[in-house]
Amino acid sequence: MRALIIVVMLFSILNVSAQQVRNFKLKDIENNTQSFTQLKGSKLTVIDFWATWCKPCVKAIPELNKIYEAYKIKGVEFIGVSCDGPRSVSKVAPLSKTLQIKYPILLDINSEIKSELNLNAFPTLVIVNSNNKIVWVHEGFVSGDQKLVIEEIEKLLK
Amino acid sequence: MTKIVKNSICLVVIVLASFNVFGQFNGTNLVEYQFGEAPNDVNAISSIYDRFVANFNYKSFRSDVTLEQFYSEYDGSNYTNISQFSVQYNSDKIQVKLGNFYETIGRGTLLHSFQIPGAILEDLSYRSRHYFNRDILGASVKFQSNNFMTKVLYGSPLNYVFPPNQNSNLRRSDTIAALYSEYTYKNQTLGAAIMHHSNSGNEKLFSMITLSGSISPKISYYTEVSKNIKNNSINDFSDAASYAIYSGVNISLNNIGISAEYKNYNNFLIGSGINEPPALVKEHTYRLLNRSTHVPQPLNESGYQLEAFYTMPNLSVLTLNHTKAINKFGQKFTFNEYFLEYDFMLKDKHDIKLFIDYAEDPFKLEENRISTGLYSEWKAGKNSTIRTDYEFQHFDRLNEGNVNQVLSVGYAYKSKIIGSIVAEHSTDNYLVNSGSKYWLGANLKYKLNNKHSFQLFAGERRGGPACNAGVCYEVLDFKGVELRVTSRF
Numbered sequence: 001m002r003a004l005i006i007v008v009m010l011f012s013i014l015n016v017s018a019q020q021v022r023n024f025k026l027k028d029i030e031n032n033t034q035s036f037t038q039l040k041g042s043k044l045t046v047i048d049f050w051a052t053w054c055k056p057c058v059k060a061i062p063e064l065n066k067i068y069e070a071y072k073i074k075g076v077e078f079i080g081v082s083c084d085g086p087r088s089v090s091k092v093a094p095l096s097k098t099l100q101i102k103y104p105i106l107l108d109i110n111s112e113i114k115s116e117l118n119l120n121a122f123p124t125l126v127i128v129n130s131n132n133k134i135v136w137v138h139e140g141f142v143s144g145d146q147k148l149v150i151e152e153i154e155k156l157l158k
Numbered sequence: 159m160t161k162i163v164k165n166s167i168c169l170v171v172i173v174l175a176s177f178n179v180f181g182q183f184n185g186t187n188l189v190e191y192q193f194g195e196a197p198n199d200v201n202a203i204s205s206i207y208d209r210f211v212a213n214f215n216y217k218s219f220r221s222d223v224t225l226e227q228f229y230s231e232y233d234g235s236n237y238t239n240i241s242q243f244s245v246q247y248n249s250d251k252i253q254v255k256l257g258n259f260y261e262t263i264g265r266g267t268l269l270h271s272f273q274i275p276g277a278i279l280e281d282l283s284y285r286s287r288h289y290f291n292r293d294i295l296g297a298s299v300k301f302q303s304n305n306f307m308t309k310v311l312y313g314s315p316l317n318y319v320f321p322p323n324q325n326s327n328l329r330r331s332d333t334i335a336a337l338y339s340e341y342t343y344k345n346q347t348l349g350a351a352i353m354h355h356s357n358s359g360n361e362k363l364f365s366m367i368t369l370s371g372s373i374s375p376k377i378s379y380y381t382e383v384s385k386n387i388k389n390n391s392i393n394d395f396s397d398a399a400s401y402a403i404y405s406g407v408n409i410s411l412n413n414i415g416i417s418a419e420y421k422n423y424n425n426f427l428i429g430s431g432i433n434e435p436p437a438l439v440k441e442h443t444y445r446l447l448n449r450s451t452h453v454p455q456p457l458n459e460s461g462y463q464l465e466a467f468y469t470m471p472n473l474s475v476l477t478l479n480h481t482k483a484i485n486k487f488g489q490k491f492t493f494n495e496y497f498l499e500y501d502f503m504l505k506d507k508h509d510i511k512l513f514i515d516y517a518e519d520p521f522k523l524e525e526n527r528i529s530t531g532l533y534s535e536w537k538a539g540k541n542s543t544i545r546t547d548y549e550f551q552h553f554d555r556l557n558e559g560n561v562n563q564v565l566s567v568g569y570a571y572k573s574k575i576i577g578s579i580v581a582e583h584s585t586d587n588y589l590v591n592s593g594s595k596y597w598l599g600a601n602l603k604y605k606l607n608n609k610h611s612f613q614l615f616a617g618e619r620r621g622g623p624a625c626n627a628g629v630c631y632e633v634l635d636f637k638g639v640e641l642r643v644t645s646r647f
Contacts, residue, residue: 019182019184019213019215020182020215022215022220022248023250025250025302029378030345030372030375030378031342031345031346031347031370031371031372031378032345033302033304033305033307033342035250053441053442053443053628054443055443055511058475058501059501059509062473084628085262085266085270085272085628085629086262086264086265086266086270086434086435086436086628087434087436087437087441087628087629088441088628089265090380090406090408090417090419090436091408091415091417091465093378093408093410093415093417094408094409094410094415094416094417094465094467095415095467096415097410097415098410098412098413098414098415098467098468098469098475099469099475100413100469109262109265110260110261110262110271110272111260111272111273112260114275115260115273116213116220118184118185118186118211118213118646119275120186120188120275120276120644121275121276122275136608137608137609137646138573138608139573139605139608139611140573141573142535142543142570142572142573142576143507143509143535143537143543143570144540144541144543144572145572145573148572148573
């Protein structure tokens with residue numbers, strides 16, 4: 001028990017270097033293989049880890065669409081990574097199209113990229129800089145969070 | 159904790175921390191403290207669960223280690239365990255994994271491994287808690303180019319029913335060796351797999367063929383056929399044969415999206431349950447419907463699922479779903495569900511969701527099950543929202559009417575502070591002999607920053623079946639206090 005408490009305390013206060021996103025490859029909803037390098041923004045890349053069965057994820061999408069439209073000319077690209085497993089992956093394409101998502105949607109049926117980045121919630125928004133380093137992570141989505149995303153993008157673009 | 163385990167942990171931590179000079183060292187920690195009662199407990203007991211995950215990245219190499227610990231007043235359920243350790247090499251075309259990894263073949267008819275984020279599993283038999291995942295211990299190699307992908311894997315999938323303090327042979331009784339390849343030409347992908355499976359001396363050989371692609375930007379499809387080919391001929395789809403057929407088509411017409419899927423599974427439970435054919439049953443996020451879900455039976459199930467989405471110009475979304483699942487176990491059981499949901503904004507700022515669901519579930523003896531609910535998020539000021547959710551369910555079982563209700567009232571200040579009070583009521587005759595049962599609990603989440611968050615629960619929480627990220631499991635009732643601290647570093 002003592003060892004457990006020490007380990008917990010140690011790692012709760014640790015603050016180590018930023019995590020990096022590797023050049024992963026996944027299929028998009030059109031059945032094309034896409035790589036992170038092909039899709040990343042020249043300045044920033046916002047990756048949205050979502051799933052069709054997650055209500056806050058679906059709620060966030062129209063807001064993310066708006067932010068993407070406003071910032072794509074400033075070197076900010078968006079990538080949607082659907083973590084729907086075999087049970088619900090068939091719904092990703094029709095839902096994405098009906099929601100008119102403007103940015104590419106990739107299918108991570110094994111949640112491999114999400115696990116690699118140690119993400120534990122849906123939705124999770126990750127902002128990656130031009131050196132592929134994760135500079136911001138935001139879990140969940142409630143009304144008003146779109147302002148936080150915009151503020152963070154603005155701050156990182158400066 | 160044994161000396162060997164203690165030394166191993168120290169060594170791993172020191173080595174990884176020292177390598178931080180050259181590469182990157184990251185991780186997460188989840189700790190959950192509980193003081194309370196599970197079903198059948200006479201007194202409240204305290205327990206603590208911790209899951210520490212560390213990753214080290216150096217150029218194309220990556221190493222992961224997961225340390226799980228659980229301590230409670232029951233000595234027999236306590237453990238400290240390095241539950242995952244892996245080394246990976248990733249390049250643009252090749253990926254090599256050694257140790258614990260996740261891999262799914264096709265849509266999971268042959269093999270499905272997963273990790274349910276944030277879910278901690280507890281079983282009444284073992285009274286131990288552990289993270290909910292099914293990984294594979296072994297090795298895999300994957301080659302991927304733009305049009306061609308092939309992967310070879312060998313290992314033992316985890317049977318998550320057994321906690322880490324149980325014998326590793328019991329936890330990993332299945333062994334698989336599999337090869338999967340796919341080739342894509344003009345947006346059409348043809349895939350094939352072969353998998354050898356052994357468990358307690360029983361050996362089986364499975365094959366799988368998939369065909370998927372886009373016919374046009376508006377229409378895409380997926381088909382997967384898997385068979386046991388050791389004991390049956392490849393074209394035998396009789397009642398005695400072992401096979402799984404899954405097929406789906408997606409149609410997108412401007413604001414309308416349609417998904418239609420078909421399943422036919424027969425004698426297709428592999429080993430201790432390492433496969434998970436697509437359920438084709440809607441995974442609801444509404445509490446009562448999630449708990450009432452139909453769990454697919456790979457031993458014998460056929461059916462279909464139709465779902466349609468319509469997004470209106472004002473971004474309101476209408477969702478319709480119809481599911482049918484037929485099981486033949488001596489007699490025929492037919493599960494039917496019709497679901498309608500309307501999600502819209504009121505005065506451009508309040509988010510409202512309305513749903514109604516009708517189902518017949520003969521497995522649970524539920525007839526004429528009607529569920530309905532209203533979820534509302536009321537914008538209150540610049541950064542605050544008030545949430546009110548209500549769900550009602552009625553069904554007949556053994557000529558008696560049964561009612562379930564949930565009422566939740568919550569408040570959120572940005573994503574910083576989220577609190578709610580949840581009350582549940584049930585007259586379900588499987589839970590109460592007569593009269594009613596009530597549950598009342600409060601949740602509070604405080605996000606200190608993007609790296610640390612705290613979640614507190616106090617009161618009584620209703621258990622039962624739960625489905626999360628496509629996987630269903632049993633959650634125990636709980637009465638007491640629970641604190642969860644999540645950290646990223």
